[in-house]
Amino acid sequence: xxxxxxxxxxxxxxxxxxxxxxxxxxxxxxxxxxxxxxxxxxxxxxxxxxxxxxxxxxxxxxxxxxxxxxxxxxxxxxxxxxxxxxxxxxxxxxxxxxxxxxxxxxx
Amino acid sequence: xxxxxxxxxxxxxxxxxxxxxxxxxxxxxxxxxxxxxxxxxxxxxxxxxxxxxxxxxxxxxxxxxxxxxxxxxxxxxxxxxxxxxxxxxxxxxxxxxxxxxxxxxxxxxxxxxxxxxxxxxxxxxxxxxxxxxxxxxxxxxxxxxxxxxxxxxxxxxxxxxxxxxxxxxxxxxxxxxxxxxxxxxxxxxxxxxxxxxxxxxxxxxxxxxxxxxxxxxxxxxxxxxxxxxxxxxxxxxxxxxxxxxxxxxxxxxxxxxxxxxxxxxxxxxxxxxxxxxxxxxxxxxxxxxxxxxxxxxxxxxxxxxxxxxxxxxxx
Amino acid sequence: xxxxxxxxxxxxxxxxxxxxxxxxxxxxxxxxxxxxxxxxxxxxxxxxxxxxxxxxxxxxxxxxxxxxxxxxxxxxxxxxxxxxxxxxxxxxxxxxxxxxxxxxxxxxxxxxxxxxxxxxxxxxxxxxxxxxxxxxxxxxxxxxxxxxxxxxxxxxxxxxxxxxxxxxxxxxxxxxxxxxxxxxxxxxxxxxxxxxxxxxxxxxxxxxxxxxxxxxxxxxxxxxxxxxxxxxxxxxxxxxxxxxxxxxxxxxxxxxxxxxxxxxxxxxxxxxxxxxxxxxxxxxxxxxxxxxxxxxxxxxxxxxxxxxxxxxxxxxxxxxxxxxxxxxxxxxxxxxxxxxxxxxxxxxxxxxxxxxxxxxxxxxxxxxxxxxxxxxxxxxxxxxxxxxxxxxxxxxxxxxxxxxxxxxxxxxxxxxxxxxxxxxxxxxxxxxxxxxxxxxxxxxxxxxxxxxxxxxxxxxxxxxxxxxxxxxxxxxxxxxxxxxxxxxxxxxxxxxxxxxxx
Numbered sequence: 001x002x003x004x005x006x007x008x009x010x011x012x013x014x015x016x017x018x019x020x021x022x023x024x025x026x027x028x029x030x031x032x033x034x035x036x037x038x039x040x041x042x043x044x045x046x047x048x049x050x051x052x053x054x055x056x057x058x059x060x061x062x063x064x065x066x067x068x069x070x071x072x073x074x075x076x077x078x079x080x081x082x083x084x085x086x087x088x089x090x091x092x093x094x095x096x097x098x099x100x101x102x103x104x105x106x107x
Numbered sequence: 108x109x110x111x112x113x114x115x116x117x118x119x120x121x122x123x124x125x126x127x128x129x130x131x132x133x134x135x136x137x138x139x140x141x142x143x144x145x146x147x148x149x150x151x152x153x154x155x156x157x158x159x160x161x162x163x164x165x166x167x168x169x170x171x172x173x174x175x176x177x178x179x180x181x182x183x184x185x186x187x188x189x190x191x192x193x194x195x196x197x198x199x200x201x202x203x204x205x206x207x208x209x210x211x212x213x214x215x216x217x218x219x220x221x222x223x224x225x226x227x228x229x230x231x232x233x234x235x236x237x238x239x240x241x242x243x244x245x246x247x248x249x250x251x252x253x254x255x256x257x258x259x260x261x262x263x264x265x266x267x268x269x270x271x272x273x274x275x276x277x278x279x280x281x282x283x284x285x286x287x288x289x290x291x292x293x294x295x296x297x298x299x300x301x302x303x304x305x306x307x308x309x310x311x312x313x314x315x316x317x318x319x320x321x322x323x324x325x326x327x328x329x330x331x332x333x334x335x336x337x338x339x340x341x342x343x344x345x346x347x348x349x350x351x352x353x354x355x356x357x358x359x360x361x362x363x364x365x366x367x368x369x370x371x372x373x374x375x376x377x378x379x380x381x382x383x384x385x386x387x388x389x390x391x392x393x394x395x396x397x398x399x400x401x402x403x404x405x406x407x408x409x410x411x412x413x414x415x416x417x418x419x420x421x422x
Numbered sequence: 423x424x425x426x427x428x429x430x431x432x433x434x435x436x437x438x439x440x441x442x443x444x445x446x447x448x449x450x451x452x453x454x455x456x457x458x459x460x461x462x463x464x465x466x467x468x469x470x471x472x473x474x475x476x477x478x479x480x481x482x483x484x485x486x487x488x489x490x491x492x493x494x495x496x497x498x499x500x501x502x503x504x505x506x507x508x509x510x511x512x513x514x515x516x517x518x519x520x521x522x523x524x525x526x527x528x529x530x531x532x533x534x535x536x537x538x539x540x541x542x543x544x545x546x547x548x549x550x551x552x553x554x555x556x557x558x559x560x561x562x563x564x565x566x567x568x569x570x571x572x573x574x575x576x577x578x579x580x581x582x583x584x585x586x587x588x589x590x591x592x593x594x595x596x597x598x599x600x601x602x603x604x605x606x607x608x609x610x611x612x613x614x615x616x617x618x619x620x621x622x623x624x625x626x627x628x629x630x631x632x633x634x635x636x637x638x639x640x641x642x643x644x645x646x647x648x649x650x651x652x653x654x655x656x657x658x659x660x661x662x663x664x665x666x667x668x669x670x671x672x673x674x675x676x677x678x679x680x681x682x683x684x685x686x687x688x689x690x691x692x693x694x695x696x697x698x699x700x701x702x703x704x705x706x707x708x709x710x711x712x713x714x715x716x717x718x719x720x721x722x723x724x725x726x727x728x729x730x731x732x733x734x735x736x737x738x739x740x741x742x743x744x745x746x747x748x749x750x751x752x753x754x755x756x757x758x759x760x761x762x763x764x765x766x767x768x769x770x771x772x773x774x775x776x777x778x779x780x781x782x783x784x785x786x787x788x789x790x791x792x793x794x795x796x797x798x799x800x801x802x803x804x805x806x807x808x809x810x811x812x813x814x815x816x817x818x819x820x821x822x823x824x825x826x827x828x829x830x831x832x833x834x835x836x837x838x839x840x841x842x843x844x845x846x847x848x849x850x851x852x853x854x855x856x857x858x859x860x861x862x863x864x865x866x867x868x869x870x871x872x873x874x875x876x877x878x879x880x881x882x883x884x885x886x887x888x889x890x891x892x893x894x895x896x897x898x899x900x901x902x903x904x905x906x907x908x909x910x911x912x913x914x915x916x917x918x919x920x921x922x923x924x
Contacts, residue, residue, distance in 0.1 A: 171834055172834065174833060180835070254884075257882050263608075283882070287878070288874065295743075298563050299563035299565065300566075301882065302566075
């Protein structure tokens with residue numbers, strides 16, 4: 001442990017010379033709200049990934065993210081998300097036999 | 108309209124999920140969690156066993172790797188799983204070592220043993236051109252030069268490392284232990300002459316012994332290897348020391364006894380399956396069946412033993 | 423040597439039976455799919471499909487599994503180029519220039535050059551494997567802990583400014599990578615470091631999580647941060663003629679490809695995640711040698727051709743230690759070792775002698791596999807390039823889905839997904855403030871190994887630092903590092919002198 005901190009210190013000293021250049025400041029705009037929602041959705045889905053199971057999670061994820069990015073027509077959004085979830089399920093779980101969380105839907 | 112369809116679909120899927128009353132175990136596939144990355148000895152053995160047991164169980168047996176924390180992640184998860192018999196874990200010697208080294212959320216007591224599958228002895232290998240022709244020469248040199256002979260192992264605090272430490276104590280010598288990240292790198296280092304000896308367990312290093320590049324200088328088994336009948340065990344040479352690693356299966360505590368019995372019986376059938384026996388032989392592992400009570404006793408005994416050993420080292 | 427040729431011809435005979443061709447094809451296709459999906463790499467792919475090979479004879483089984491290995495390498499570069507998501511760890515460097523090329527509408531040439539470069543590298547690599555295997559294996563054995571340490575110091579110093587942007591920023595990133603690398607169990611003493619009592623952190627932070635997070639998720643977030651109108655657009659899609667590399671492209675790429683092959687082949691012999699390091703080394707070399715280094719980072723085709731070839735060559739040479747010594751140096755070869763064991767073939771010095779048909783059959787099928795992959799991939803280039811036609815607002819959620827799914831498949835761990843998201847956020851910030859992710863990843867990979875080698879060396883030598891200079895190979899690398907550090911200084915001094923004189 002001591003040795004590793006020695007190595008780190010060595011490099012820390014090099015770091016002292018850095019000038020942190022902060023680039024453009026992020027201005028709050030409509031797109032930032034989008035960003036926050038987007039990220040938030042990812043976090044939420046991850047929280048419930050195990051409980052919801054893979055097929056349901058992927059469906060909800062697609063649905064929500066598409067909506068956030070502006071796909072308003074449900075006739076498009078719903079079937080696309082549904083199809084994606086189904087295709088992925090078959091591809092990964094059935095065909096490639098990769099273990100993915102089952103959730104209470106039991107798939 | 109679309110919303111209607113959606114909600115109907117939703118309700119339908121809920122209905123489909125209504126609990127299927129478990130007629131008889133098993134109604135779905137059984138999982139074996141392996142707390143290490145794929146490709147290791149444990150992984151291979153249980154994948155082979157899973158393949159043959161599936162047909163006797165009537166449902167698939169699936170292997171899932173959950174590496175991390177030297178095994179802690181996988182063991183913790185199984186210990187906290189529902190004790191319904193669908194989640195098993197590969198219980199191997201490090202299970203009784205780990206809780207003494209770091210604070211874990213489990214010990215061997217968090218599990219109900221099901222069956223033991225293999226048991227392999229530890230051994231020391233040296234290069235064929237090493238200056239020590241026998242165990243006696245090796246130990247004599249070690250006594251005269253404490254802390255000089257470098258002995259590699261597959262990881263600090265791991266199974267073979269502790270075997271090497273225990274051997275040290277029994278033989279009254281002191282080695283210089285060099286950790287590597289796995290059995291492979293440690294054997295490589297020996298081949299390259301960077302260390303003097305290595306502490307391993309089959310099948311690590313076996314191939315090189317067969318090829319004549321390495322030789323077994325110390326074998327910590329009860330009896331000699333079938334494959335190498337000329338290699339004496341240390342017991343025959345005056346050091347009463349036998350130690351190895353075992354690998355078996357366990358379920359989380361509280362699993363109903365009849366489920367355990369069913370699991371035990373089917374895995375035993377899987378073990379006796381000729382395909383598995385052949386696989387095991389090819390991998391040079393030593394099949395050693397133990398039932399649940401015996402495995403439980405073994406785990407308890409090892410837990411005690413390693414507890415003491417780890418304390419000695421930490422001093 | 424002629425005996426080898428004879429064997430090789432036999433091997434081709436075996437590899438071209440209908441059965442084995444079929445298995446090779448299946449392996450290659452499955453491998454490509456696995457490579458395209460971020461996260462799940464050849465390791466998981468091979469491990470998962472081992473049971474499928476139980477009924478086959480060993481040669482066919484290994485042919486199929488090896489096919490998966492390099493199929494995954496091919497596939498990994500596809501997502502790197504199209505989506506800036508590394509399909510698997512070695513494709514990280516390809517993201518840098520490959521993605522830029524795609525943004526400029528040159529996705530087609532990028533993909534094609536990957537396939538071509540990989541093929542050439544693979545072919546040359548196979549010959550290297552055939553003729554040089556035993557001596558190379560012996561050479562590989564000569565590397566002990568002190569040599570690894572010196573090699574890695576060299577690699578670290580030389581490669582940390584791989585993208586050539588601000589040196590200080592790169593070093594900062596590298597330091598962060600080093601720190602992240604220390605999280606987990608100390609490999610030498612077994613103590614837990616920086617784990618804050620969390621069991622999930624005991625194993626350290628998964629490299630794949632950091633890679634996909636920084637590059638893939640980071641990229642997606644940067645896109646999401648743009649106003650909605652931008653998301654309606656899709657990337658500029660070229661006409662058919664522009665989908666394939668021009669003659670100029672090919673001319674420019676030939677050098678990098680050959681150099682990449684050489685570098686990759688050499689680096690692949692070193693234990694550890696060699697393909698990753700090989701790509702970094704190739705990129706660095708190309709950038710240094712190039713007559714117009716400013717192009718790198720903005721879509722220079724050399725930055726794709728070189729690393730991809732290095733990648734493939736490193737995969738080939740990774741087989742050498744496996745087959746000759748029976749010791750796997752990289753994780754995917756470890757799985758292959760397991761597969762061999764299950765089929766009753768014990769790799770080691772005796773393998774070539776005992777199972778010549780296996781060894782040569784696999785080698786021959788590697789060549790065929792490369793060929794199949796080239797044929798598979800080239801026509802698909804327009805198809806893949808068309809993926810970029812999908813409007814971003816549909817593409818981005820899909821990418822996220824694949825990233826999350828892929829990440830989970832590595833360790834079946836939700837914690838990894840959290841890490842990925844965390845680094846995604848970090849990657850986003852880094853892009854905004856113009857910091858590079860590549861040095862961080864390099865440090866994450868090399869740092870732990872560097873430390874282990876250092877401590878092992880000192881343990882063996884009982885604390886004697888002389889161990890690093892007393893051994894010739896180690897000394898060579900340390901000298902090289904010193905020279906590398908000193909040259910810029912000398913140049914500066916000389917420049918000043920010249921200025922004063924004139």
